[in-house]
Amino acid sequence: MITMENVSKSYKVAKRNAGFGEAWKSLFHREYETIHALKNVSFTINDGEMVGYIGPNGAGKSSTIKILSGILTPDDGTVLVDGRIPYKDRIRHVKEIGVVFGQKSQLWWDVPVIDSFELLKDIYSISPQSYKQNLDELTELLDLGELLRSPARQLSLGQRMRCELAASLLHNPRILFLDEPTIGLDAVSKLAVRDFIRKRNQLHKTTVLLTTHDMQDIEALSDRIILIGKGEILMDGTIDDIKKGGENIDETIAELYRSFDV
Amino acid sequence: MPRKYHDIVDDGSTNTNARDMSTNTVARDTSTNTIVRDMSTNTLAQDMSNTLARGGSTTKKTSALRLWMRYIGINVRCTMQYKMSFFMMVLGQFFVSFSVFLGVYFMFQRFHSVKGYTYQEVLLCFAIFLMEFSIAEMVARGFDSFSSMVRTGSFDQVLVRPRNEVLQVLGSKFELTRIGRMLQALLMFVYAIPRCGVDWNFAKVLTLLFMLIGGTALFSGIFMIYAAFCFFTLEGLEFMNVFTDGAREHGKYPIDVYGKKMLFFGTFLVPYALVQYYPLTYVIGKNDNPLLIFLPLLAILFLIPSYAFWRFGVRSYCSSGS
Amino acid sequence: MKSSLSVRKYQSFFRLRFIQGLQYRAAAAAGITTQFAWGFLLIIAFSAFYEADPAAFPMSFQDTVTYVWLQQAFLALFNTWMLENEIFDTISNGNIAYELCRPIRIYNMWIARSLANRFSRAVLRCSPILIVAFLVPKPYRMILPPDLGTFLLFVLSLVLGTAVATAFCMIVYGLTFFTISPQGVRVLFASLVDFLAGGIIPIPFMPDKVRAVMELLPFASMQNAPLRIYTGSLPAEEVKVMLGLQFFWLIALVLIGSSLCRLAERKACIQGG
Numbered sequence: 001m002i003t004m005e006n007v008s009k010s011y012k013v014a015k016r017n018a019g020f021g022e023a024w025k026s027l028f029h030r031e032y033e034t035i036h037a038l039k040n041v042s043f044t045i046n047d048g049e050m051v052g053y054i055g056p057n058g059a060g061k062s063s064t065i066k067i068l069s070g071i072l073t074p075d076d077g078t079v080l081v082d083g084r085i086p087y088k089d090r091i092r093h094v095k096e097i098g099v100v101f102g103q104k105s106q107l108w109w110d111v112p113v114i115d116s117f118e119l120l121k122d123i124y125s126i127s128p129q130s131y132k133q134n135l136d137e138l139t140e141l142l143d144l145g146e147l148l149r150s151p152a153r154q155l156s157l158g159q160r161m162r163c164e165l166a167a168s169l170l171h172n173p174r175i176l177f178l179d180e181p182t183i184g185l186d187a188v189s190k191l192a193v194r195d196f197i198r199k200r201n202q203l204h205k206t207t208v209l210l211t212t213h214d215m216q217d218i219e220a221l222s223d224r225i226i227l228i229g230k231g232e233i234l235m236d237g238t239i240d241d242i243k244k245g246g247e248n249i250d251e252t253i254a255e256l257y258r259s260f261d262v
Numbered sequence: 263m264p265r266k267y268h269d270i271v272d273d274g275s276t277n278t279n280a281r282d283m284s285t286n287t288v289a290r291d292t293s294t295n296t297i298v299r300d301m302s303t304n305t306l307a308q309d310m311s312n313t314l315a316r317g318g319s320t321t322k323k324t325s326a327l328r329l330w331m332r333y334i335g336i337n338v339r340c341t342m343q344y345k346m347s348f349f350m351m352v353l354g355q356f357f358v359s360f361s362v363f364l365g366v367y368f369m370f371q372r373f374h375s376v377k378g379y380t381y382q383e384v385l386l387c388f389a390i391f392l393m394e395f396s397i398a399e400m401v402a403r404g405f406d407s408f409s410s411m412v413r414t415g416s417f418d419q420v421l422v423r424p425r426n427e428v429l430q431v432l433g434s435k436f437e438l439t440r441i442g443r444m445l446q447a448l449l450m451f452v453y454a455i456p457r458c459g460v461d462w463n464f465a466k467v468l469t470l471l472f473m474l475i476g477g478t479a480l481f482s483g484i485f486m487i488y489a490a491f492c493f494f495t496l497e498g499l500e501f502m503n504v505f506t507d508g509a510r511e512h513g514k515y516p517i518d519v520y521g522k523k524m525l526f527f528g529t530f531l532v533p534y535a536l537v538q539y540y541p542l543t544y545v546i547g548k549n550d551n552p553l554l555i556f557l558p559l560l561a562i563l564f565l566i567p568s569y570a571f572w573r574f575g576v577r578s579y580c581s582s583g584s
Numbered sequence: 585m586k587s588s589l590s591v592r593k594y595q596s597f598f599r600l601r602f603i604q605g606l607q608y609r610a611a612a613a614a615g616i617t618t619q620f621a622w623g624f625l626l627i628i629a630f631s632a633f634y635e636a637d638p639a640a641f642p643m644s645f646q647d648t649v650t651y652v653w654l655q656q657a658f659l660a661l662f663n664t665w666m667l668e669n670e671i672f673d674t675i676s677n678g679n680i681a682y683e684l685c686r687p688i689r690i691y692n693m694w695i696a697r698s699l700a701n702r703f704s705r706a707v708l709r710c711s712p713i714l715i716v717a718f719l720v721p722k723p724y725r726m727i728l729p730p731d732l733g734t735f736l737l738f739v740l741s742l743v744l745g746t747a748v749a750t751a752f753c754m755i756v757y758g759l760t761f762f763t764i765s766p767q768g769v770r771v772l773f774a775s776l777v778d779f780l781a782g783g784i785i786p787i788p789f790m791p792d793k794v795r796a797v798m799e800l801l802p803f804a805s806m807q808n809a810p811l812r813i814y815t816g817s818l819p820a821e822e823v824k825v826m827l828g829l830q831f832f833w834l835i836a837l838v839l840i841g842s843s844l845c846r847l848a849e850r851k852a853c854i855q856g857g
Contacts, residue, residue, distance in 0.1 A: 011582060071421045073581045087580060095424040106419050110340040122324040122332050123423050123430075151343070350768020357772060361779035371791050372640045373633050498610035501617045508618070512625045519632045520625060 002045040007077030009038040037063040039231040048205040052222035060231045061211040098168035102180035107152040114148040124171035138166040158189025178210035215249040333433030355442030382458040388514035389450035394477025395510045396443040402482040403437035408489035476558030477537035483568035493575035536561040594696040601700035612708040623656035642788040647815045653717035653726040660705035662749040662806040665774035691845040730816035741810035744830040749806045751837035758844030782808045802833040
């Protein structure tokens with residue numbers, strides 16, 4: 001179970017002004033601007049739930065994912081993931097979660113994908129039996145077969161994303177965080193990724209929290225949507241709650257963004 | 263000169279492991295739709311075996327050393343994908359240090375000693391110092407290219423893995439091409455050891471060994487500090503080069519050549535002298551104090567403040583989330 | 585009219601690059617510190633050698649000190665290892681195709697941006713180093729040129745040296761089109777040329793035979809010439825030869841580089857980058 005209660009996070013960003021004189025001044029005195037990435041964010045996600053986390057760019061999605069995966073320490077509030085405080089005991093926490101950053105790669109560029117997997121096996125200290133079992137299952141579900149033997153640099157984006165997903169699940173985590181997993185993928189790959197996430201959730205009761213800009217992802221995957229804007233939770237409900245009539249999901253969301261002025 | 267050759271060289275290098283995924287969208291794969299298969303059978307069996315698997319995964323932890331070896335293995339295989347590039351780089355690294363050696367050689371064609379040190383003694387000093395540097399550089403190269411890890415955000419990926427960050431950062435880049443520099447150090451050893459007039463005995467060999475250990479630790483510590491700075495700023499890190507490449511190049515002469523103030527600096531602030539000047543005087547017989555044999559090991563303590571600073575950096579990264 | 589327009593094209597390249605270069609203030613501050621420390625250590629090492637045997641010094645100690653300070657102050661102008669990653673990247677990732685689409689000669693564009701890059705770096709970095717070099721206590725203090733004439737010759741030689749170094753870098757860029765390992769080529773050139781140019785130890789400190797050969801090579805026309813002309817200790821004859829060699833090598837390197845780039849352009853057109 002994931003609970004966030006009144007979590008706040010703000011950053012200080014140094015102001016930069018143009019011009020030589022300003023630059024000289026900033027050497028001695030810097031002005032900071034505080035940006036509130038999260039303001040009193042609270043939600044609960046139960047085991048086995050699949051939740052879509054949406055909001056415009058800079059709304060605080062990534063900050064939330066980072067806090068939940070133990071990378072970022074919040075200023076205020078309580079965070080509990082399966083009874084653990086993520087940022088307190090990072091190593092114990094991250095053993096039990098899987099994270100995919102859609103815009104980054106965790107695979108080694110120049111060696112076959114399977115080599116990266118073997119390394120992850122040692123990083124997570126996965127026993128040989130469970131490694132084999134998990135790998136077999138993932139290979140089948142994601143149709144990795146041949147891909148495992150090619151270097152990551154030779155894979156297409158869609159193929160690589162399938163490998164990334166497998167890499168994050170080798171240690172069989174109970175919770176999966178996906179940060180824009182379908183970004184830049186073609187239609188076929190998107191379907192494959194969505195399909196896999198759904199299956200994973202059904203088969204293993206894996207809790208999934210995913211951020212995306214692709215509303216079809218949300219429609220296909222999650223029953224529940226959390227909408228965040230300017231650091232605040234604006235809405236937490238089912239897809240039917242926000243959908244009135246036969247509108248297209250993109251229009252619905254756009255309308256929603258507009259109504260909250262985010 | 264003061265800039266790093268390897269920086270210039272590696273910026274565009276081909277074997278970065280974490281890349282922007284948004285490149286290479288041209289190739290399309292069509293094989294994905296085969297995934298859609300009926301999986302509803304044997305769900306129970308899967309569930310059971312997963313429970314087992316999960317239990318098994320936490321039993322014993324892969325040792326750090328084994329994991330590190332695994333990292334080296336994968337790094338070496340990556341490097342070997344580009345063999346021609348590798349050999350050119352090794353050659354290049356060799357020449358970087360070889361030209362410094364040539365400088366020393368030509369200086370001693372003209373002058374016969376400096377501050378009482380002969381050419382052979384200077385070469386011995388240079389060889390040891392360069393060896394210390396290149397071992398540290400090979401091992402701790404991950405720190406040296408850490409700024410790009412912070413810039414591209416791949417440090418986030420380090421943080422979501424259940425392992426010590428230092429181990430993972432070191433593993434991210436093991437630079438085999440530094441063998442070129444090591445080769446240069448070895449050649450100078452081979453030349454200087456029989457000619458430097460040292461009566462080699464067990465104590466002196468031990469001193470030499472301790473110098474290598476202490477020096478590697480010291481430079482690794484400096485690289486770690488360099489990396490820790492990346493948590494706060496990605497600009498202006500160049501000044502750290504004084505302590506890395508600068509030390510490497512100017513450390514060819516024993517530190518006392520640079521005067522008392524530099525010796526003080528190199529003893530108490532950044533303890534280069536502990537792994538260079540003091541034990542060297544013992545090896546070449548200028549000082550008989552047996553304590554000097556063990557002095558280089560003291561430099562290992564430098565890792566404590568380095569690591570503390572690194573931890574401070576990681577903590578600040580986690581609270582600022584740059 | 586037409587020609588003035590085409591020159592303006594490169595002028596605006598130069599200006600853009602120059603302003604961009606001025607942005608990196610933190611880097612400049614760090615660079616100044618580094619170069620100052622570097623120069624300082626070099627000078628102390630030289631003074632240790634001077635103590636050991638003053639008679640073996642090929643130039644006066646004062647001239648040596650001045651050489652080192654000038655070298656550190658104007659490093660950005662004539663070092664050949666400061667190659668631009670962006671240029672290498674455009675070659676290796678094929679973005680050069682964009683450049684080929686524009687109505688400009690690649691060689692001219694690259695030389696404009698390289699010169700701008702060098703000048704902007706030098707402008708930011710030289711004055712603090714020079715100020716300190718004129719303030720440090722006596723034996724380590726930099727001296728002024730003896731007269732205005734020498735100073736002007738120095739400036740001329742400095743400009744020529746910068747041009748020679750830039751023209752040489754163009755050849756390195758051009759070569760990367762034709763090699764499997766551009767990184768390897770870079771690092772090899774970087775170390776070798778730095779040595780031959782007098783970057784490790786000044787050319788006068790080399791043994792006489794080596795020195796005689798090195799002084800004829802294009803690399804001596806980069807930093808060696810201006811840095812030695814500055815102190816005015818060279819006989820007028822030698823200065824003339826040096827400047828003549830600088831002119832000669834500038835023309836030679838530009839001819840080689842531009843034909844290399846033309847070949848490369850053709851190659852890129854055929855292979856599609």
